[in-house]
Amino acid sequence: MPHKAPAISERTCSVNDVFQGFRRPVGLPGVRNHVLVLPSVVCSTDVARQVADAVPGAVCAENQVGCSQIGPDRDLTAAVLAGIGANPNVWGVVIIGLGCEAVPSTELADALAPWGKPVQAFDIQDVGGTRKSVDLGIEHAREMVARAAEQPREPFPLSDLMLATECGGSDAWSGVTGNPVIGAAADLLVGAGGTVILAETTELIGAEHVLAARACTPEVAEAVLRTVRGMEQRVIDYGADIRGGNPTPGNMVGGITTLEEKSLGCLHKGGTGVVQEVVGYGVRPTARGLVVMDTPGQDIEQITGMLAGGAQAVVFSTGRGSPVGSVVAPVVKVSTTTALFERMPDDMDFDAGVVISRGEAVEEVGARLLGEIARVASGELTAAERNGHREFAIHRIGPTV
Numbered sequence: 001m002p003h004k005a006p007a008i009s010e011r012t013c014s015v016n017d018v019f020q021g022f023r024r025p026v027g028l029p030g031v032r033n034h035v036l037v038l039p040s041v042v043c044s045t046d047v048a049r050q051v052a053d054a055v056p057g058a059v060c061a062e063n064q065v066g067c068s069q070i071g072p073d074r075d076l077t078a079a080v081l082a083g084i085g086a087n088p089n090v091w092g093v094v095i096i097g098l099g100c101e102a103v104p105s106t107e108l109a110d111a112l113a114p115w116g117k118p119v120q121a122f123d124i125q126d127v128g129g130t131r132k133s134v135d136l137g138i139e140h141a142r143e144m145v146a147r148a149a150e151q152p153r154e155p156f157p158l159s160d161l162m163l164a165t166e167c168g169g170s171d172a173w174s175g176v177t178g179n180p181v182i183g184a185a186a187d188l189l190v191g192a193g194g195t196v197i198l199a200e201t202t203e204l205i206g207a208e209h210v211l212a213a214r215a216c217t218p219e220v221a222e223a224v225l226r227t228v229r230g231m232e233q234r235v236i237d238y239g240a241d242i243r244g245g246n247p248t249p250g251n252m253v254g255g256i257t258t259l260e261e262k263s264l265g266c267l268h269k270g271g272t273g274v275v276q277e278v279v280g281y282g283v284r285p286t287a288r289g290l291v292v293m294d295t296p297g298q299d300i301e302q303i304t305g306m307l308a309g310g311a312q313a314v315v316f317s318t319g320r321g322s323p324v325g326s327v328v329a330p331v332v333k334v335s336t337t338t339a340l341f342e343r344m345p346d347d348m349d350f351d352a353g354v355v356i357s358r359g360e361a362v363e364e365v366g367a368r369l370l371g372e373i374a375r376v377a378s379g380e381l382t383a384a385e386r387n388g389h390r391e392f393a394i395h396r397i398g399p400t401v
Contacts, residue, residue, distance in 0.1 A: 007365075026114065035093075037059065061081075105121040120144075203266040203268065278292045316334065321347065322348045325391060
């Protein structure tokens with residue numbers, strides 16, 4: 001049964017509260033205790049999926065890349081796969097390779113060694129094919145799940161929480177209710193010493209100067225501006241117009257008219273705090289507080305990047321409705337309107353629409369949202385987890401050769 005932290009009320013959360021997590025040998029505590037079956041390449045993904053399906057308590061990151069990649073693109077895939085394995089929510093990892101891929105299983109095992117968690121790695125070609133590999137993977141995964149089940153939760157301060165922020169399927173209310181409520185929760189978490197990641201570089205275009213003005217140093221301000229300019233330039237180099245994909249058709253049906261309007265609404269997710277650092281896709285922050293990560297706007301790819309960077313939980317606002325979850329972390333789904341919350345009750349966790357429908361203050365609703373996040377960090381399941389949503393995708397920056 002999910003465990004609730006007794007120090008957190010059902011309505012609100014303060015900076016002195018705690019969550020119940022799992023201690024790790026290195027780094028932040030986990031809010032989940034997964035055994036991850038990690039295919040190093042698309043060719044071993046189906047074997048990895050069969051292993052995870054056969055072992056309750058195991059999950060599979062269904063990796064669709066890992067071969068015929070070169071240069072920085074290959075290196076990014078390797079780093080993100082290792083980052084997902086190193087995520088605090090992962091107790092141990094079973095790595096399954098094919099044996100001839102660009103991102104070998106041994107490389108991932110070596111990258112995970114400093115984190116001190118149990119790792120088993122093997123290749124299908126060496127083991128002797130699909131059936132033998134599935135059997136061996138099941139053996140490793142079952143042994144890890146049994147050991148992981150012995151670990152109890154224990155209390156940790158909110159300062160040990162790294163929260164990923166996300167908005168997808170946005171509508172005109174996203175910048176009025178959902179994202180400002182997330183921002184209010186983010187401010188409280190940063191005030192408690194925690195870390196909040198603001199991503200979606202494509203959805204900072206037109207608002208980057210506002211964010212840069214909140215940077216802790218001129219160097220960080222320049223990094224914000226350089227990151228946004230770089231995203232725009234990559235799209236130009238591709239011969240496309242970023243406004244052909246953002247705002248999306250659903251965004252426009254929902255009432256968003258321009259990318260700049262969307263960006264100003266998206267910016268609210270990070271709250272009002274000082275930007276402490278800008279990091280690349282999937283890179284683990286070195287500073288606490290508000291951190292900007294350079295990610296695409298595509299929901300699943302950016303969530304994967306933030307989790308590879310060490311975030312233990314995701315808070316995700318949606319106005320049109322999105323059921324997306326994650327393979328290793330809980331995703332708290334925040335509806336921008338009460339109508340959506342009532343229309344998709346099996347997919348929504350929290351109603352930010354009460355800012356309009358009941359006239360509640362953004363700050364009060366944000367404090368209540370942080371309480372919900374803390375309860376989820378303590379073991380309460382989200383709608384996406386109950387529905388079995390385990391989406392996973394890695395951002396590509398180069399061609400397949």
